Amino acid sequence: MPTDPAAQDLVAHDFLTLWTSSAFVVEARAWVAAQLAPRGIRLTGELELPHTRVWSSTIKFETTAGRVWFKVNGIGTAYEAELIAVLDELRPGLAPDVLGHDNARGWSLTRDAGPVLRSIAGPEALWQHWERLLPRYGQAQLDLTANRTRLASTGIPDRSPLQLPLEYRRLLGDLAAKPLDQGGLSRQQASALERLLPTYDDWCAELAASPLPDTLQHDDLHSNNVCWPGTPVDPSSARIIDWGDSCVGYPLGTMLATLNSIAFHAGMLHNDRGDIEDPRVLGIRDAYLEPFTGFGSRKELVRWVALARSTGCLTRALSWERAVQHAPASVAVEYEFPVRAWLMELLEPWANVD
Numbered sequence: 001m002p003t004d005p006a007a008q009d010l011v012a013h014d015f016l017t018l019w020t021s022s023a024f025v026v027e028a029r030a031w032v033a034a035q036l037a038p039r040g041i042r043l044t045g046e047l048e049l050p051h052t053r054v055w056s057s058t059i060k061f062e063t064t065a066g067r068v069w070f071k072v073n074g075i076g077t078a079y080e081a082e083l084i085a086v087l088d089e090l091r092p093g094l095a096p097d098v099l100g101h102d103n104a105r106g107w108s109l110t111r112d113a114g115p116v117l118r119s120i121a122g123p124e125a126l127w128q129h130w131e132r133l134l135p136r137y138g139q140a141q142l143d144l145t146a147n148r149t150r151l152a153s154t155g156i157p158d159r160s161p162l163q164l165p166l167e168y169r170r171l172l173g174d175l176a177a178k179p180l181d182q183g184g185l186s187r188q189q190a191s192a193l194e195r196l197l198p199t200y201d202d203w204c205a206e207l208a209a210s211p212l213p214d215t216l217q218h219d220d221l222h223s224n225n226v227c228w229p230g231t232p233v234d235p236s237s238a239r240i241i242d243w244g245d246s247c248v249g250y251p252l253g254t255m256l257a258t259l260n261s262i263a264f265h266a267g268m269l270h271n272d273r274g275d276i277e278d279p280r281v282l283g284i285r286d287a288y289l290e291p292f293t294g295f296g297s298r299k300e301l302v303r304w305v306a307l308a309r310s311t312g313c314l315t316r317a318l319s320w321e322r323a324v325q326h327a328p329a330s331v332a333v334e335y336e337f338p339v340r341a342w343l344m345e346l347l348e349p350w351a352n353v354d
Contacts, residue, residue: 015074015326019057020049028059028107032070035100035109041065054331055323056080056244060112067112068099076322077244078106079155084243086154087216090147094140096227096239113239114229118222123266127280129228130262132235134288137221141251142291145213151248157322159217159249159315161208165201168314171321172197175340182329183337192347200314200346203307203353207250210304211295217253219315220245222261245319251292252305255285256312275350303353310351317342 018024025047033043046062055077059070073080081101085108088098096110117129144151152158159167172193178184185193218225218240230237262284263269263276276282289301296304320338324331332338345351 015054016052019072020052025049025059028070028072029061031102031107032059032061032068032100032109036063036065036068039065039099054327069096069110069112071108071110073106073108073244074323074326075106076325078103080244080246081106081108082154083151083156083246084108084110086147086150087243090150091140091144093236094137094240095243096241113227113241114237115227116224116241117226117228117238118224118265120228123223123262126223126262127284128232129226129235129238130284131287132232133226133228133238134258134284135290136235136238137218137240137254138251138288138291141215141217141254142213145215148214148248151216156216157247157318159219159247159253159318160214161204161250161311164204164249164311164314165197167318168197168200171314171317171339171343175343183332183340185340185343189344193343196346199352200311203311207304207307207311210300212251212292212304214249215251216246217249217251217315218243218246219253219257219312219319221254221258223265244323247315247319249315250304250308250311252289252301252308253312253315255288255305256309256316258288259285259309306353310346310353313342313345313351316345 042064044062044064048060050060051058055074057072061068061070082103084095085098085101087095096113098108098110100109101107117126172190175185176190180186220242221240225242226238226240228238259276259281260269263278263281268278268281285305292301317339320342
């Protein structure tokens with residue numbers, strides 16, 4: 001890929017232009033039809049492009065057997081196509097049913113998994129959904145620990161507690177060398193993050209020493225990434241979508257994005273990050289921890305969640321870095337420089353673990 005900033009802008013512009021072009025839609029439609037034909041399914045001609053971003057795009061097709069979704073991933077998240085195919089094999093029902101995938105092009109085709117959780121009801125009515133879904137997801141994480149090598153073969157990034165200190169130093173150096181108006185760090189910000197390094201190393205060392213094994217970690221599990229066509233009493237019908245931010249790492253790191261999102265949409269946070277104290281949110285945390293009770297006491301598990309939420313600020317920064325690595329500078333501005341913003345969250349009081 002080009003390294004010149006102007007060339008990178010052109011590449012990113014071409015992704016958006018390509019994915020919304022008539023030629024691309026025709027090519028994608030032909031590929032989808034070819035995946036469906038052996039199953040005796042035909043396209044009806046109706047399609048829609050509901051989601052187009054610099055990191056991925058989707059096309060919704062109607063067929064004789066119901067709706068299907070085509071997805072193309074950009075360079076930073078191209079592993080998602082193979083990852084969901086592996087999940088479909090190893091843990092059927094966790095993600096949508098995969099009807100086809102092209103690893104080289106980052107293309108995938110899945111059955112429609114139903115309405116997203118956020119569209120079913122308001123945040124105040126979703127507590128029981130989360131309390132039923134998260135233990136199932138946590139158990140799936142534990143079951144997948146035996147398949148870490150297989151998961152890693154898809155190209156999914158390593159965000160283990162042993163790897164994160166190295167990534168911290170690399171990202172800190174990269175951002176310290178960037179101008180502030182391009183998402184870089186001021187001298188004061190860089191110094192503060194440098195002073196935090198020994199503490200961050202200690203957090204990661206404690207997590208690495210805990211008995212919890214590294215495994216699949218979605219890292220963006222919120223109510224718009226869960227499809228739930230059934231009733232609240234049947235969590236087996238729920239499917240988790242959008243695995244482009246996922247990694248192999250400490251399982252409890254999931255609780256950063258999930259708890260923050262739940263609290264934010266329920267009006268318990270003033271922004272999309274920070275501390276969570278409401279008993280209902282903590283009850284969801286405890287429901288998620290049920291499958292992990294054999295690995296430590298409740299006090300230990302709660303501490304490990306707190307540590308994973310803190311160290312997870314870096315995994316969120318790294319996910320954004322991958323997603324927008326070839327995007328125009330305007331994208332980082334639009335999202336308020338998310339790589340820097342998430343790294344700076346490490347300095348917030350909520351992130352400090354005694």
